[in-house]
Amino acid sequence: MRRISIIFLLILSLFFTGLSFAQNDTNGVDEQKVEEIKKRISSKVSSLKLDAIDVQTGYLEEVDQDKGILKLKDDDFTADIYLDGEITNFYEIKKNSPASLPQEEIQPGDYLVVYGNKIEDKFQAVNIFRQDREEVISGTVMEVRDDDSLLVIDDIGEQIIVRTGRRTGMLILQEDEGEFEFVKTRFSKIKENDKIIFSFFATAEADLQDVFSQELLLIPQELLEKLRADQS
Amino acid sequence: MFMNREKIVAIILGAFLGIGLGFYLLFGRNLINTSEKEDVDRQIFKTEETTVTPQQQAVSEKAEIVVKDIKEGRVISSSDKYPLRVQIPVDGLVVVRYPLGEKAFFQKKGEFEMDLELKAVENRVKIVLYTMNSTFSVLHKEFDIYYFPEDL
Numbered sequence: 001m002r003r004i005s006i007i008f009l010l011i012l013s014l015f016f017t018g019l020s021f022a023q024n025d026t027n028g029v030d031e032q033k034v035e036e037i038k039k040r041i042s043s044k045v046s047s048l049k050l051d052a053i054d055v056q057t058g059y060l061e062e063v064d065q066d067k068g069i070l071k072l073k074d075d076d077f078t079a080d081i082y083l084d085g086e087i088t089n090f091y092e093i094k095k096n097s098p099a100s101l102p103q104e105e106i107q108p109g110d111y112l113v114v115y116g117n118k119i120e121d122k123f124q125a126v127n128i129f130r131q132d133r134e135e136v137i138s139g140t141v142m143e144v145r146d147d148d149s150l151l152v153i154d155d156i157g158e159q160i161i162v163r164t165g166r167r168t169g170m171l172i173l174q175e176d177e178g179e180f181e182f183v184k185t186r187f188s189k190i191k192e193n194d195k196i197i198f199s200f201f202a203t204a205e206a207d208l209q210d211v212f213s214q215e216l217l218l219i220p221q222e223l224l225e226k227l228r229a230d231q232s
Numbered sequence: 233m234f235m236n237r238e239k240i241v242a243i244i245l246g247a248f249l250g251i252g253l254g255f256y257l258l259f260g261r262n263l264i265n266t267s268e269k270e271d272v273d274r275q276i277f278k279t280e281e282t283t284v285t286p287q288q289q290a291v292s293e294k295a296e297i298v299v300k301d302i303k304e305g306r307v308i309s310s311s312d313k314y315p316l317r318v319q320i321p322v323d324g325l326v327v328v329r330y331p332l333g334e335k336a337f338f339q340k341k342g343e344f345e346m347d348l349e350l351k352a353v354e355n356r357v358k359i360v361l362y363t364m365n366s367t368f369s370v371l372h373k374e375f376d377i378y379y380f381p382e383d384l
Contacts, residue, residue, distance in 0.1 A: 055308060055378050057354070096331075096351040098381070113354050115380055127380065129353045136329055136358040138372050155360075155370050173327070173336055180325075180336035195370070197329050197360060217334055219327065224362055227325055227338065231364045 053117040056081060059133075059204035060110045070125070072112060073204070081114050082124050088116075093131035106130060109204045132201040134214075141194045148187050152196060161210045162198055169215040175223060182217060195219035295321040297359055297373040300343075306376045312350045314377050316357075319343045321371075324363040330377075331355050350379040 056079050058072030070081040090106065091098040106112070111133040116125040139154035150162040164170070164187055172185035190196075198216040202208070300317035301307060307314075319342065320326065326339045332349045339361075348357065354376055361371040 055306065057376075093351075093353050098352050113378065115378070131353060134331065134354075134356045136356050136374060138358065138360045138370065155372050171334065178338065180338070182334050182336065195360075195362065197327060197358060199329070199356075217327065217329060219325070219336075219362065224325065227362075228364050231323065 054115075054123070056114040056116070056118075056123050057133075058112065060106060060108050060112055062108060063106070070112070070114075070128075072114070079123060081112075081116070081128070082122050084124065088125045089127050091127060091129045093129055098129060101130060111203075133203070134199055135202045135208075135211075136197065136199045138195070138197045141190060141192055141196050144190050144192060150190065150196070152198070159209065162196075162200075162216070163210070163212045164216070165212065168213050170218070171215070172218040172220065173223060175226075185218060190218060191221070193221045195221070195224065295371075297321075297361055297371050299359070299373060299375060302375050305374075306378065309350055309377050309379045312379055312381075314348045314350055314379070316346050316348050317343060318345075318359060320361050322361075322363050322365065324361045324371075327360045327362070328357065329360075330357045348377065350377060352379060352381055354378055 056072065058074040058077070058079060061071040061073040061078065063070055068083040068085070070083065072079045072081060090101040090103050092101040093099075106128075110130050113129045113131060114123065114125050115127045115129070116123055118124075137152075137154050137160065139152040139160070141150050142153050142159075143151035145151065148164045150164070152160045152162050154160055170185045170187065170190075171182035172189060174181055174183055196216055196218055198211075198213040200211040200213050202211075298319040300319070316328075318326075320339060321341060323340050324338070326335075326337055326344075328335045328346070328348075330348050331351050332355075335346065348355070355378070356374065356376055358374045359372065363369060363371065
């Protein structure tokens with residue numbers, strides 16, 4: 001009887017051990033599924049990197065290293081940008097192409113363009129680009145000054161002093177049989193009442209009433225008058 | 233005989249240990265796997281939630297320059313050329329200024345299309361319409377087009 005009990009118990013323990021090994025095989029299948037799901041997640045993350053979900057821009061106010069957050073500020077808003085050490089990359093735009101930038105080199109006041117995913121109120125950064133913020137304004141030349149600057153009234157009625165220099169590209173619009181073309185010109189060709197479109201690089205603390213122009217386009221008043229005459 | 237009893241007790245304890253181990257491997261690991269799977273499922277669910285981004289297109293009835301497909305003054309381009317679609321309310325001289333160039337042409341009232349070459353990342357675009365009547369002397373519109381090269 002005792003032998004039978006021992007044999008029974010041994011068989012029972014072997015049965016459960018076998019079951020557990022069988023279950024281990026099943027776990028192997030589950031682990032495969034988990035791996036597949038993880039791959040799918042990885043693929044999802046990759047696709048999120050490729051498909052732009054949102055863009056956030058602004059001037060860097062501060063970096064909270066402990067929380068991994070950049071605080072951006074612009075005229076009427078502030079935004080928290082969440083960094084991820086594994087996916088967030090920093091670049092600088094130089095000569096119209098991006099170059100890798102160490103995170104330590106970004107400074108308060110830098111203009112940043114953040115490409116990432118907005119999840120509820122959190123903006124998760126994928127790529128962060130430092131570049132110059134270009135502003136473009138149109139208006140009318142009110143005064144041509146001796147110091148190579150212009151007094152301009154923009155198209156919403158604000159007065160702006162537009163300074164020019166060697167680095168300022170100047171183009172004037174010409175018409176030839178209905179075809180229009182911008183060609184290079186000089187400061188001396190600018191006249192009062194000419195229409196103007198000028199660009200400049202803005203900074204966080206910039207005085208927007210007194211700017212240095214990178215490029216200006218001139219649309220001579222006489223050209224507009226001629227066009228009006230041709231149309232009437 | 234006494235030794236035999238010890239052996240029997242040892243075998244019984246061994247058997248119970250085997251049974252216990254079997255139960256742990258059978259049910260304990262299942263519980264762990266279930267919680268892992270739930271975590272993974274939650275992550276998938278969360279990821280899928282973030283991919284929903286409704287597109288809206290606002291068209292103003294006012295006498296203004298309307299740039300199609302631009303939402304909140306910005307749009308993201310998938311290539312380095314953006315097909316711009318613009319509607320203007322009156323005839324006039326149109327000047328388009330963007331980082332890689334400038335274009336000017338006379339345009340009749342209505343819609344026109346043009347391709348803009350884009351530099352990497354932010355492109356500030358300004359469209360100015362110099363009208364040929366005195367009611368709307370100048371109309372202007374500015375917006376940003378973002379282009380992120382795929383190799384980043």
